[in-house]
Amino acid sequence: MSLSTILMTVFSTTLIYAAPLIFTALGGTFSERSGVVNVGLEGMMIVGAFSSTVFNLSFGNVFGAGTPWISLLIGGFFGLLFSLLHAVATVTYRADHIISGTVLNLMAPALCVFLTRIFYNGKGQTPVIDQSMGNFTFPGLANIPFIGKILFTRTSLIAYLAIFVGGASWFFLYRTNIGLRLRSVGENPAAADTLGINVAKYRYIGVLISGALGGVGGAVMAQSITLNFSASTISGQGFMSLAAMIFGKWNPMGATGAAIFFGLAQSLPIIGGYIPILSHVDSVWFQIAPYAITIIVLVIFLGKAVAPAADGRNYIKGK
Amino acid sequence: MENDIVQMKNITKIFGSYKANDNISLKLKKGEILALLGENGAGKSTLMGMLSGLLKPTSGEIIINGKPAKMENPREAKALGIGMVHQHFMLIPAFSVLENIILGDEPLKAGRIDYKKAAKDIEFLAGKYHLEIDLNAKVSDITVGMQQRVEIMKALYRKANVFIFDEPTAALTPQEISQLMKITHALSEEGKSIIFITHKLKEIKEVADRCVVIRMGKVIDSVRVAETKEAALAEMMVGHKVNFAIDKKEVNQEKDIFKIEKLSVEAHGQLKIKNLDLTVHSGEIVGVAGVDGNGQSELIEAVTGLRKCKTGTIMLNGKKIQHQSARKIAEAGISCIPEDRQNVGLILPLTISENLVLKSYYKKPISNKGFLNYKKINEDGRRMIKQFDIRSQSEKELVGDLSGGNQQKVVVAREISAQPDLLIAANPTRGVDIGAIEYIHEKIMEQRNAGHGVLLVSFELEEILKLSDRVVVMHEGQIVGEIDPRDTSSEELGMLMAGKQQAEEMGEIS
Numbered sequence: 001m002s003l004s005t006i007l008m009t010v011f012s013t014t015l016i017y018a019a020p021l022i023f024t025a026l027g028g029t030f031s032e033r034s035g036v037v038n039v040g041l042e043g044m045m046i047v048g049a050f051s052s053t054v055f056n057l058s059f060g061n062v063f064g065a066g067t068p069w070i071s072l073l074i075g076g077f078f079g080l081l082f083s084l085l086h087a088v089a090t091v092t093y094r095a096d097h098i099i100s101g102t103v104l105n106l107m108a109p110a111l112c113v114f115l116t117r118i119f120y121n122g123k124g125q126t127p128v129i130d131q132s133m134g135n136f137t138f139p140g141l142a143n144i145p146f147i148g149k150i151l152f153t154r155t156s157l158i159a160y161l162a163i164f165v166g167g168a169s170w171f172f173l174y175r176t177n178i179g180l181r182l183r184s185v186g187e188n189p190a191a192a193d194t195l196g197i198n199v200a201k202y203r204y205i206g207v208l209i210s211g212a213l214g215g216v217g218g219a220v221m222a223q224s225i226t227l228n229f230s231a232s233t234i235s236g237q238g239f240m241s242l243a244a245m246i247f248g249k250w251n252p253m254g255a256t257g258a259a260i261f262f263g264l265a266q267s268l269p270i271i272g273g274y275i276p277i278l279s280h281v282d283s284v285w286f287q288i289a290p291y292a293i294t295i296i297v298l299v300i301f302l303g304k305a306v307a308p309a310a311d312g313r314n315y316i317k318g319k
Numbered sequence: 320m321e322n323d324i325v326q327m328k329n330i331t332k333i334f335g336s337y338k339a340n341d342n343i344s345l346k347l348k349k350g351e352i353l354a355l356l357g358e359n360g361a362g363k364s365t366l367m368g369m370l371s372g373l374l375k376p377t378s379g380e381i382i383i384n385g386k387p388a389k390m391e392n393p394r395e396a397k398a399l400g401i402g403m404v405h406q407h408f409m410l411i412p413a414f415s416v417l418e419n420i421i422l423g424d425e426p427l428k429a430g431r432i433d434y435k436k437a438a439k440d441i442e443f444l445a446g447k448y449h450l451e452i453d454l455n456a457k458v459s460d461i462t463v464g465m466q467q468r469v470e471i472m473k474a475l476y477r478k479a480n481v482f483i484f485d486e487p488t489a490a491l492t493p494q495e496i497s498q499l500m501k502i503t504h505a506l507s508e509e510g511k512s513i514i515f516i517t518h519k520l521k522e523i524k525e526v527a528d529r530c531v532v533i534r535m536g537k538v539i540d541s542v543r544v545a546e547t548k549e550a551a552l553a554e555m556m557v558g559h560k561v562n563f564a565i566d567k568k569e570v571n572q573e574k575d576i577f578k579i580e581k582l583s584v585e586a587h588g589q590l591k592i593k594n595l596d597l598t599v600h601s602g603e604i605v606g607v608a609g610v611d612g613n614g615q616s617e618l619i620e621a622v623t624g625l626r627k628c629k630t631g632t633i634m635l636n637g638k639k640i641q642h643q644s645a646r647k648i649a650e651a652g653i654s655c656i657p658e659d660r661q662n663v664g665l666i667l668p669l670t671i672s673e674n675l676v677l678k679s680y681y682k683k684p685i686s687n688k689g690f691l692n693y694k695k696i697n698e699d700g701r702r703m704i705k706q707f708d709i710r711s712q713s714e715k716e717l718v719g720d721l722s723g724g725n726q727q728k729v730v731v732a733r734e735i736s737a738q739p740d741l742l743i744a745a746n747p748t749r750g751v752d753i754g755a756i757e758y759i760h761e762k763i764m765e766q767r768n769a770g771h772g773v774l775l776v777s778f779e780l781e782e783i784l785k786l787s788d789r790v791v792v793m794h795e796g797q798i799v800g801e802i803d804p805r806d807t808s809s810e811e812l813g814m815l816m817a818g819k820q821q822a823e824e825m826g827e828i829s
Binding site for chain 2 (some may be wrong): 175176180181184187192193196197304309
């Protein structure tokens with residue numbers, strides 16, 4: 001295999017695996033920037049993966065090749081609905097954020113597998129979707145010598161879209177007034193309150209955006225990687241996204257970059273086989289790698305990176 | 320009257336069964352500086368909370384610019400021109416000064432924040448009112464004085480006509496205070512009205528036209544400041560005559576009780592104490608003055624065993640005590656009234672008597688083979704409550720339910736009853752009312768008069784100058800000067816604190 005083919009494989013596999021993580025890590029960033037810790041990302045991804053798969057299986061013959069893209073929106077919508085639970089629990093009823101997030105994580109797989117059994121004749125997993133996200137070659141850009149082949153040939157369009165959403169999220173959080181207010185309630189809700197900013201409203205916005213993006217992340221996973229839904233469709237990607245968000249210092253651009261790094265880690269089991277030096281290593285190590293890297297990154301960066309000052313703290317007026 | 324910009328009529332505010340404000344009426348004219356004087360808990364903050372829209376009165380009426388105002392939230396109060404400068408600044412440390420000012424009222428251009436226009440508008444206001452601020456700095460990097468100017472600017476930017484300054488001088492150096500006074504006068508000359516909440520009499524004399532005194536939720540009197548003496552104001556505030564003098568006896572001060580030599584201490588990877596020498600003699604109160612954050616906290620932590628010393632020695636009665644546990648150091652004879660009584664000095668969810676035995680619970684007779692003798696604990700508690708005049712319902716009341724002054728008395732009682740050779744007192748009267756201040760000062764003085772050493776770290780210069788036999792000034796982890804409190808004014812001390820070269824300052828003083 002030529003160098004450019006190997007690089008193309010590495011890049012496109014990395015991006016395919018990075019896309020769900022980018023969306024979800026961005027989701028986490030919105031929630032935590034508004035001051036609500038979101039360990040429930042895993043659960044939101046599961047709901048997104050499940051709902052998008054059901055939609056794809058039901059309407060694949062209606063919408064044809066466009067189905068997976070519409071499925072993403074469906075996944076985002078149900079992710080948003082699901083995250084409403086987290087918002088109500090933490091913002092309105094001031095529950096502990098970690099506990100509420102854990103509840104989502106416990107509830108989502110149980111609920112989705114249960115519904116899968118009801119919808120699909122008692123089976124624990126859905127059939128495989130017909131209309132999946134294939135690879136994409138950018139017209140024009142692919143003809144750029146060398147780079148065109150590596151970056152723009154047979155690659156993941158949704159990953160490029162995810163990176164674009166990363167940039168847009170940065171613009172939203174750091175250049176618009178809504179972004180400034182959303183960050184202010186995550187830093188010092190009491191100060192924001194004295195300026196007439198509705199703390200609860202902006203925290204709801206943060207959590208709901210996070211649910212929508214987490215749902216899209218889960219949907220991308222199902223529409224482009226696993227191609228069906230089962231209990232193991234989302235296996236730790238929500239937590240990897242959380243780690244990517246921390247690694248990226250709660251900044252959308254940082255989270256995007258970190259998610260791509262984790263995508264590389266996740267793609268190791270696949271690309272390991274293609275790379276001559278790595279092909280003799282037992283694949284078990286590649287399977288372990290993404291989880292091990294997640295833990296290592298968390299240990300190294302959690303505590304050092306500066307989280308939003310009021311992240312995880314409920315706001316009680318007048319206190 | 321037409322030039323009354325604010326009228327509060329018969330305001331009553333009840334929290335549960337507690338009447339925080341009882342039928343209070345108050346008027347503010349255009350351009351007037353009104354001082355609101357009262358002890359902690361007198362109801363000043365509650366009253367101002369209603370004027371700034373944070374609280375709703377139980378009964379009564381607020382009239383602004385001649386129209387009855389129903390303020391449901393702070394935003395509506397702001398729209399009516401009320402600007403509050405909170406005692407604990409309402410700023411976001413991670414944001415820039417500019418972002419903090421415009422937050423909530425951001426000018427927009429094509430969907431994004433128009434930072435250029437905002438900066439231009441603010442610079443215009445800053446020039447007009449002589450408010451020196453650095454718009455691009457992060458709030459976490461600027462001085463307390465500048466943070467306060469940012470707060471004032473926040474109100475100006477929102478076109479406030481009435482400014483409420485809540486205990487504005489509590490955290491400022493004397494220079495910053497005089498700058499604030501200038502700003503206050505500048506605002507008043509431009510026709511802005513100011514309500515200045517304080518319990519410091521000197522400031523009232525300096526800045527205010529009129530003073531309303533509040534005690535226990537009621538207006539005691541409204542007086543013209545120029546015609547009223549400080550002592551009279553104090554009496555109205557407290558309700559009885561206040562003793563400003565303090566009993567300082569001649570004592571033998573020859574013995575070195577406590578000695579620090581060449582001490583260096585690190586915190587957060589920075590050298591916070593640099594090669595510091597300090598001695599406290601028997602029967603002496605050594606005051607440590609300095610702007611917050613110049614190593615005072617680290618010094619106390621190092622001495623009490625909460626923080627490692629990098630180099631140097633700390634000796635009590637000739638014996639080295641550094642590198643020992645906090646308990647060993649306490650047993651060797653050092654007591655400490657810590658800066659942060661709520662988090663370090665006390666355990667709020669425990670009772671008074673439990674808090675009083677925090678340093679002796681493991682020893683006989685309190686502990687008997689690992690079991691606590693509650694009968695003895697509560698007996699001691701009752702005795703100490705009486706002895707130290709802790710106002711409470713019983714020895715079993717939770718410390719968290721006491722007022723600030725009484726909480727501090729619990730700390731003082733525990734630390735002094737350990738009969739220390741050296742007492743460290745860090746801002747012992749911060750946030751404490753006048754009656755308790757008087758009492759705590761007396762107790763500290765008793766330690767000195769009994770021949771023990773006292774190390775008094777305080778940001779209140781008046782307190783330092785009043786109690787100390789000798790004052791050292793700390794700046795950036797070093798002692799940069801030593802002065803005699805008897806012939807130094809707080810202004811001179813303030814200059815030293817700001818880090819001016821001692822040589823030239825001392826030249827001017829002597």
